[in-house]
Amino acid sequence: MVTLSDLCEIRVPTHRRPEWLRRALQSLIAQTHGEWVALVLDDSSEREGEAVVQALGDGRIRYAVNRDPLGAAGNIDQAFTEGPMAGGAFACVLEDDNWLLPTCLEANLRALADSGCSLLMRNQCIWRDGAIGGETTLGALYAEGRQEPRALHARLFFGLGVANGALFWRTDAQSRLRVGPSVKDTVLQEHCRTLQIEEPVYFAAEPLAVWSAPQGEGLAIEPGPRRALSRGRQRLHRQIWRRYGPGLLPDLLEVARISGRAARLEESLGYIGVRMPSVPLSRFLWWRAKSMLRAMAVPDPLAAYFKNHE
Numbered sequence: 001m002v003t004l005s006d007l008c009e010i011r012v013p014t015h016r017r018p019e020w021l022r023r024a025l026q027s028l029i030a031q032t033h034g035e036w037v038a039l040v041l042d043d044s045s046e047r048e049g050e051a052v053v054q055a056l057g058d059g060r061i062r063y064a065v066n067r068d069p070l071g072a073a074g075n076i077d078q079a080f081t082e083g084p085m086a087g088g089a090f091a092c093v094l095e096d097d098n099w100l101l102p103t104c105l106e107a108n109l110r111a112l113a114d115s116g117c118s119l120l121m122r123n124q125c126i127w128r129d130g131a132i133g134g135e136t137t138l139g140a141l142y143a144e145g146r147q148e149p150r151a152l153h154a155r156l157f158f159g160l161g162v163a164n165g166a167l168f169w170r171t172d173a174q175s176r177l178r179v180g181p182s183v184k185d186t187v188l189q190e191h192c193r194t195l196q197i198e199e200p201v202y203f204a205a206e207p208l209a210v211w212s213a214p215q216g217e218g219l220a221i222e223p224g225p226r227r228a229l230s231r232g233r234q235r236l237h238r239q240i241w242r243r244y245g246p247g248l249l250p251d252l253l254e255v256a257r258i259s260g261r262a263a264r265l266e267e268s269l270g271y272i273g274v275r276m277p278s279v280p281l282s283r284f285l286w287w288r289a290k291s292m293l294r295a296m297a298v299p300d301p302l303a304a305y306f307k308n309h310e
Helices: 018-029 048-056 071-078 104-115 149-158 186-195 223-259 262-271 281-297 303-308
Strands: 008-014 036-042 061-065 090-093 119-128 131-136 145-147 167-170 201-212
Touching: 008 018, 008 071, 018 036, 018 048, 036 048, 048 061, 071 186, 090 104, 104 119, 104 167, 104 201, 145 149, 149 186, 149 223, 149 262, 186 223, 223 262, 223 281, 223 303, 262 281
Parallel strands: 008 036, 008 090, 036 061, 119 201
Antiparallel strands: 090 167, 119 131, 119 167, 145 201
């Protein structure tokens, strides 16, 4: 049973962004639900986050520096450690550049109590170029309500399953959310985390958290990492198709309908050798050729992950 006195663990991975960390932690202090503890997981040997925690002076915020640097993916992944890290009945991850709106924790607890689920996805506003517009991270792919694991996995064909900052869960949930050290790319890590969900998730459509879109110059993905990301996504799509087969098509077509991404679905399926009736043969063969060339040229970034999860 969920009660509003339950302790929430907010796990906050950070690395050399003290001003943003301060904003994230201040959003916790402003929560209408006050039963929380924040675990700041600092991956910087310079310990920039320590001064931020000390200056805020809130005993609910605990600071720890990683003994050895983990990198962005490793630091985020440790925040998804199974079970409680500080005695909390519930947990979520708040990356240092994101923040929560004041009623987020309270609303999440109420939504889980009403739904009976152990995991929740909270929709997020998008902060871009110093402002929050009307766009959200998950609203184009999900509708309010209970989502079965197969529906989550189907959304990986459209580029997004669950988002790190959207998840809120019981620390005794069945699903393992930690991916492991073999996945070095943060986007693929998020996709693999989606694939590991084995129970229904409730999607709460009201955006009560804020995702900060990357800011500044030099943030475009370089060709090498972009090819590795595409290679990894295709491996994920093959694994999902192998698991569900054509029985997944109704879920895929429904997501394509609500999101307006039918063309993306056709292409994603074409790369793994599944031709939709609407796709000309020449286009399908072009996608297959590109897929095979990529497989020969780019090592599979998820080979070790799937070896450990077979």
